[in-house]
Amino acid sequence: MGLAFDFLQTACFIIVLSYVLTRTNVLNDDKATAGTSKYKLAVISLIFLFISLYGVVIRAHLVSGVYVDTRIAGIAMAGMIFGYAPAALVLIPTVTISIFIGDVTVAADVVAMFIAFALSGYCHKHFPRLDAVLSGIIIGILEIAHMLLIVWLVRPMSAAKTIIYSISFPMIVINGLAVLLFVLVMKDLNDRKRLWNKEKRIQSEMAVARNIQMSLLSKDFEIDPRLDLHAYLEPAQEVGGDLYAYTIDDGHFFKFIVGDVSGKGISAALTMSRCETIFQDMVRYSDNPAELMTALNKRMCDNNKAGMFITATVGFLDLNTGKLIYSNAGHLSPLLVTEVDAPVVLDKPKGKPLGILSGAAYSNMEYTLDYGRYLVLITDGVTEAENVGRELFGSDRAQESVTGLSNICASMIDDAIVDSVSEYSNGADQSDDITIMSIGIRKTPFEYSINSDIKELTKVANEINKDMANTSADASVRDDIALVIEEYVSNIIKHSDKGKGTGKIRIGIWPEETNAIIQIEDDADAFNQFEADSPMLSVDPEKRQPGGMGIHMTKNRVVDYSYYGDDGGNLITMYLRSQKDKND
Amino acid sequence: MEIKGSIKNGIITLALKGRMDMANAADAEQAFLKYSEEGSKFVLNFTDVEFIASAGIRALLTLYRTVCDREGGIVTIINAQPQVVEVLQETDFAELFNI
Numbered sequence: 001m002g003l004a005f006d007f008l009q010t011a012c013f014i015i016v017l018s019y020v021l022t023r024t025n026v027l028n029d030d031k032a033t034a035g036t037s038k039y040k041l042a043v044i045s046l047i048f049l050f051i052s053l054y055g056v057v058i059r060a061h062l063v064s065g066v067y068v069d070t071r072i073a074g075i076a077m078a079g080m081i082f083g084y085a086p087a088a089l090v091l092i093p094t095v096t097i098s099i100f101i102g103d104v105t106v107a108a109d110v111v112a113m114f115i116a117f118a119l120s121g122y123c124h125k126h127f128p129r130l131d132a133v134l135s136g137i138i139i140g141i142l143e144i145a146h147m148l149l150i151v152w153l154v155r156p157m158s159a160a161k162t163i164i165y166s167i168s169f170p171m172i173v174i175n176g177l178a179v180l181l182f183v184l185v186m187k188d189l190n191d192r193k194r195l196w197n198k199e200k201r202i203q204s205e206m207a208v209a210r211n212i213q214m215s216l217l218s219k220d221f222e223i224d225p226r227l228d229l230h231a232y233l234e235p236a237q238e239v240g241g242d243l244y245a246y247t248i249d250d251g252h253f254f255k256f257i258v259g260d261v262s263g264k265g266i267s268a269a270l271t272m273s274r275c276e277t278i279f280q281d282m283v284r285y286s287d288n289p290a291e292l293m294t295a296l297n298k299r300m301c302d303n304n305k306a307g308m309f310i311t312a313t314v315g316f317l318d319l320n321t322g323k324l325i326y327s328n329a330g331h332l333s334p335l336l337v338t339e340v341d342a343p344v345v346l347d348k349p350k351g352k353p354l355g356i357l358s359g360a361a362y363s364n365m366e367y368t369l370d371y372g373r374y375l376v377l378i379t380d381g382v383t384e385a386e387n388v389g390r391e392l393f394g395s396d397r398a399q400e401s402v403t404g405l406s407n408i409c410a411s412m413i414d415d416a417i418v419d420s421v422s423e424y425s426n427g428a429d430q431s432d433d434i435t436i437m438s439i440g441i442r443k444t445p446f447e448y449s450i451n452s453d454i455k456e457l458t459k460v461a462n463e464i465n466k467d468m469a470n471t472s473a474d475a476s477v478r479d480d481i482a483l484v485i486e487e488y489v490s491n492i493i494k495h496s497d498k499g500k501g502t503g504k505i506r507i508g509i510w511p512e513e514t515n516a517i518i519q520i521e522d523d524a525d526a527f528n529q530f531e532a533d534s535p536m537l538s539v540d541p542e543k544r545q546p547g548g549m550g551i552h553m554t555k556n557r558v559v560d561y562s563y564y565g566d567d568g569g570n571l572i573t574m575y576l577r578s579q580k581d582k583n584d
Numbered sequence: 585m586e587i588k589g590s591i592k593n594g595i596i597t598l599a600l601k602g603r604m605d606m607a608n609a610a611d612a613e614q615a616f617l618k619y620s621e622e623g624s625k626f627v628l629n630f631t632d633v634e635f636i637a638s639a640g641i642r643a644l645l646t647l648y649r650t651v652c653d654r655e656g657g658i659v660t661i662i663n664a665q666p667q668v669v670e671v672l673q674e675t676d677f678a679e680l681f682n683i
Binding site: 454457458461462476479482483486487490549550552553556 | 605606607635637638639641666667671674675
């Protein structure tokens, strides 16, 4: 029983030492963390030296007074796992101490230790993978050799026989078990470490993936002075399947998509990235959302072996008029949010999610967004957010969260929904990716209404000058604004068939630092000055009639315009040249 | 618009101040016509003219047509500001006023 206790002691000692060994990083393949080879050598040798000397110092006592120790095992393990050098560093002190102690078996012990050194070093070179069975076998061989040496070298013969009979079996067993235990513990700890490293590596790759995915989602919401835009997206895991994307096409069409790929995590993220790319590729080539949706669907159906599908809403908003056209592919209905009234759920056109049926058809619906009305798109991460009791947030709560907002703006709407969901879920895990996009038309910062009368135009021109002087627009932009308005509107008045003072003209200005947008609306007959004849420069200046100067100067200052007109009236939006480009 | 005029050696120098837009062009035109009865050689000092639109150009053309038909009639604009220069150049009238 004393033997069993001693063995238990030895076992604990070995387990602690092998744990220390795995924690010192010397086993890392990565040289950077493992340390220099001298450091490694020192650490390893020290540990196995402890094992060997432990055997010397605290021995298992036997009836005959001879002890069983782990010197052989210590040297052999050092040699098998790490090679000759550490084994040598363990061998030399152990041999020295053994000789110093001077047991009756010392000669046999020392020779056995040298053999252990040689054999284990050899095994390390030729059998580099540490194997529990192999280790056990080596120890067995070494112990048998040790026994034979005792028989051979210890005299008298009777003493040798006594020793062999009493200790050979325990020696083999204890050393074998020591080694086996060591190898098993090491293997287990190493496996854990390898798994942990793998997990760390995957985590850092996921962090990079998240950065890539988040950078696909634009955070630049100030893309047009007429547009009040904000979007929020939070994946449930590191990466997710929700998406939003947008662009301004042709100067005044705000084209956007909000989508939700089935599932979440990596597989959804890959599909999301593909969909976003295809949207950006195709968005400028489609006349209307249903057409874009149809084309997008066909592409998403290609190469879709995994059967991923995406719900989406696509919309085109004309910033000049507020007219919105939208299409839907199995996605939640858009919401209409205002300051005063409760939110309204917009009708949505039917359409299957993208990626299922290559020939699926989509249709358009229309709505006009005027100032103060916001289009809000969400994904089901909002409505299906769970609280700790696994109850769903629901669309009623979603609508409640945006009822009664004052000083409303796009970012406020997003924040209101996010805060409401966050409060509701209160610590429960986010079950699905959450996306919110709010879209509105900003109030025209400077708006003027006059009758179609030169005197009124003169008066309002003064007012406009004063107002513009208080903005950030620089002097040349203000000059351009003054000139374009004076020339264009006086032409409207002159040309108008409604008679003096009975037509109405509305002027809107969006001034910026180095450019501006001007919108002019009237109720006269269709008349696009940009297309009318301007008989100007063909005639000798001295003889030329001074008509057409105004539109000539206007054209020089307008880089782009969009015109709508019929006999009920005209609406023109002019984009003034950027002063940055002017001075070259 | 403020217009200050002086005559010396047969040259009428007018210093104009303000914006030559549709609100004020009539003032300028009135002054031009008045002074055109005094002579035909005009120097228009535009140091303080910060802005000109087509109405202003028309006033200038009225002056031009009135005096340049006469013998020795000339209208020169001096110290024109950048906006005025740009507008007169793009309408191809800069040469008429010796800019």
